[in-house]
Amino acid sequence: MDDLLPGMLDLARDGGDTLTRQLTDQLRDLIIRGRLAPGQRLPSSRQLAQSLDVSRNTVSFAIEQLAAEGYLSLSAGRRPMVAAGLSLDRRRISPQGNRAASARLSLSAWAGSLHRASWPPVHDGRPRPFQPGLADEREFPHDVWSRCLRRAARNAPLRRDRPINHPPLQEALLGHLVVHRGIKAKASQILILPTAQSGLTLAANVLLERGDHAWIESPGYGGANVALHAAGAVVSAMPLDAQGMAISSPRDAPRLIFVTPSHQYPTGRLMPIGRRLELLRFAETTGACIIEDDYDGEFHYEARPVAALQGLAASPRVFYLGTFSKATYADIRFGYLVVPEALIDVFEIAQRHMGMLTSITMQDALAEFIGAGAYLGHIRRMTRLYKGRRDRMLQALAAEAGDRLSIEVPAGGMQLLARCQTNDRQLSARLLEAGVVSRPLSNMLYHRTGEQGLFLGFAAWNEKEIDQAARILGRIVR
Template sequence: MQLHLVITGRKDLAAQLYQQLREAIATGRLSAGAQLPPSRLLAEQLGVSRKTVSDTYATLTYEGLLVGKIGRGTFVNAWAPQPDRVQTAADLACAANLGKWAALPSPMRHPTDDSILRYEFIGGATTRNQFPQDEWRRCTQDALRRIAQNSGFYSQPEGLPALRSSIAGHIAFSRGVKCRDSDIVVTNGAQQALDLIARVVLEPGSIVAMEDPGYSPARQLFVAMGASVASVPVDEHGIQVENIPDGTRLIYVTPSHQFPLGMPMSLPRREALLARAIELGAIIIEDDYDSEFRYAGRPTDSLQSMDTRGVVTYVGTFSKTLLPELRLGYAVLPPAIYGAVLKAKQLTDQHCSTLPQWALAKFISEGYLLKHIRRCHSVYAGRRERILQRLAGDLSPWFEAVPTVAGFHMAALCKVPVDVALLIELARQVDVGLYPLDVFYHDAAVRPGLIIGFGAMETLDIDPALDKVRDILQQIG
C-alpha cells in the first residue's frame, strides 16, 4: 500500500516532503509505531531522488519524530510529540445535542472480555459451549463458495431470498407467524429493526407507548429520535391497554415473555391491544426476543398471528438462539410500512453482510437451528429449575421469583428490604455478576430485585455462585 503524499512542481521537494510527513505524524494519520516505506521505494513513488527522502528521514529522526531500527526500517517514534489540542464537544455548535446522546444510559451493555466475572448472571447472553461450531463452520464454508461465485454487486437491502424463505418457514413452524418471504426484511439484530420502524413511523414529538418496566434500549432509541415515550404500567396480564394515551403512533410490547418481569400477555389483553391500535391508527412492535424457549404450559401464538388488519410488526432475532455477535435479526412488516422501511434500510447500511446470511440460510434449511434450539432448551430448563429451587429454598427469605414460562432470564423480587446496590457491589468482589431490576423502570413504582440471566451461566456454576450470594445476604442482613 502506498503512503499518500503529494509533491507538486520541482521546487523545495525536501521541504514539501518534510512538511507533509511531519503533519501526518502530528495529526495521528501516521500513528506511533507505523513503519514508513523504504527511502528507495518512496522516492520512486514520488518521483524524487532517494537522497531527498533519506535527508528528510534523517531530519525527522533528529527531531525525535522517527526512529530507525537496524535491519527493520524506519518507524514513527512511539514518543513523538502529541498533536495540538483538538476541539472538544464543548467547542462545537452541536454540543447540546452531543450531551443528550452522552447522557443516555447503557443498562444492558455486556462486559468486555477482560471484565467478565467468573459467574455471570447477565441477561441476553447465550450458552457458548452449546453452539454447534462444526455445523456452523460447514455452513460458513458453503457461504464462502457462494460469494465467490456471485457477481460482485451489492445485495438486496431486504436480505437474501434464501434466508428470508428460511426465516418465513421457521417462524411459521415455531411461532405461528403468518407471513410470506416478501414480508420480511433482514436486519443487523433486533435493535436495527426497531430503529428502522421508528424512523419511518415517528417524527419529533410523536408519542410511543411502551411497557413500564420495559426494554431500556428501545426506550432510549425512541427518545433519541425525539419521540415522547409514554410509560404504560403492566400487571400479571401484561400491558394495561386502557392507559395507552390518545395520539399514540407506535406501541412497543413483549407479549410472549414480558421484559424484564417475564409473564406472558393474556389473550383478552392481546385482543384489547389490537383493537386499541386500530382505533389509534398506531403500529405495534411485537418484540418476540426469546420465545423459542418455553418450559411449561401451552404455547401461545404470536400477537402477529392474531392481526387481521396489518398493524403488527413482528421483530425477531437470532442473537438469543445462536450468538449475539452474529447480529442477525428480522422484521415481518405489514404492507402499509414495508416500502418505507425497505428504503430506510437501504439508506442506512445498504444491506446486511451476505456471508452470515448465506450461512444462516443453510443452517436453518438443513435443520441445524431446530436441533440447536432443542439441545439448548434442555440445558436452559435444567438451569431454570435449579435457580427456582434456590429461590424457593435458602434464598426465599430475601427473594421470590416472578412466575415465567419462557426465555432464559427471570426476575427475582425482593420480599424484604435489601440494599440491592450493595449486594451487587459485594458480589462483584467475589466474582459474581448480578444485575438490578430498577434500571428498567421509568415512571412506574420500582419493585426492587434482580434480573437473573442463565443463558451464559454453566449449570455446575449455579450453586457455587448462589452460595456466595446467600452468604452476602446473611452478612448485610
C-alpha cells in the same frame, strides 16, 4: 534561508519512513507552523539535496508533492516558493487544547444524555454468571455452523444478484416462523438486519415524527426507550399488571407501542390471549402501530409456545421483531423485522439509507443452517437444557437466599427476575465486585415506583456455575 533551512530539518537514515516521506512531512510542518512564511522562497532542489546529503530526486519528489497539496508554488526557472495567501492556524494545539475544543463541540440533546443512560449495561471482561441475555455458546453446534459458513463462502463468487435481504434466508426463516411462532407473512416481508436493536431503530425512524407519542412497558427493555427517544418520540411508561402492559385511554393516543408479549422483559410474564386481543383492538381504534419484540420467544417450558401477536389478526399495524443471537449465540447477532406488505419498499429504502445491511455470505450460511433442520434441532435441545437450568437456579436461590428474594418463575426465556427489599443498584455493584453479574430492576423502570430487584440470567451457565454464583449471591444478600 538557503543556509538556515537544512538546520531546521532532521532526516533519520535508519528510520521507518523513507527520506522522501520524512522531508515532505517536515517541510509541510514548517509551513503549517509558520516557520516558512507565505511568499518565502526555498533553496533550489540541487542546493537542498547537497545540504541534506540526499539525492536530488528525493528533494524533487517532496517539493512536487507539496506543490500538488497547495503548500508550494512552482514556476519555470525559479526556486520553489511557499504559496501566497495561505491562512493557517499556526498555534500548536496541545492535548489539553484538544480536550477543551471537544468540550465546546455542540452535541444533540440525545447525545448529551447518553452518559446518563443505564442502557446498554456494559461488563468488562469475559461473561460471568448470572449475566442475562446470553445463550450458552459452548452448546452450539459449531462444526455444523462452520460447514455452512465454508459452503456459503465458496458460493459467494457465483452470486450475481445481491439483494440486501437474501431470498433463501427469507424463505427458510419464514418457514420456521410460520410453523413455530404462528407468523402470517410473505418471505419478502422479512428484513434481515445487523441486530434486533437496529430493527427497532429502523422502525422508530420510519414510523415516528418528532413529538409523536410512544408507549413502552415499565419495567421494560432499555433499548426500546433509547431508540424511541432518539427518534424524537414523547415516550410514556406504561406500568404492568398481572397480564402485562396495562392499556389505558390517554388524552394523547400513542403512534407506536412497544411490547414483549411472549416473555415480558424483564418479568417473564406471558400476555394472555384476552389482553393481546385488547391491545390489537386498541391499536386499530387509535391508529397506533405495534412493535412486538419476540427476543427469546423460542424457549417455552411449561406448555406449547403461544403464537406471536403478529399472527393473531390480519392487522397491518404489527411489526414482528426477532433475533438469532438468543437462539444461537452472541456472535450471530443478526436481527429480523417482519413488516406489513404495503411497507416493504419504503422500509427497504430506509434500510439502505441507514446502512443497516448484513453480509450476504452470512445470510446464505444461516439459510442453510435453518433449511437443514440444524436451527430447530438446536432450539429443541436447548429448550430442554435451559428448563433444567431454570429449575436448578430456582432451587439454588431458594436454598441460598431464602426469604430475601421473591422470584417470578418465568414460563420460558433465558432469565428471571428476583425481587428484593434492599437497594438493587448497590446490591448489583457488590455482586459484581464478587464476580456475579446482575442487572438492577430499578434501571428498567420508567415510572415512579419503589420496586427493587435483580435480573438474572440462567441460560448460559451450567449447574456448577449456577450453584457457585448462587452461594455468592446468597451470602451478599444475607
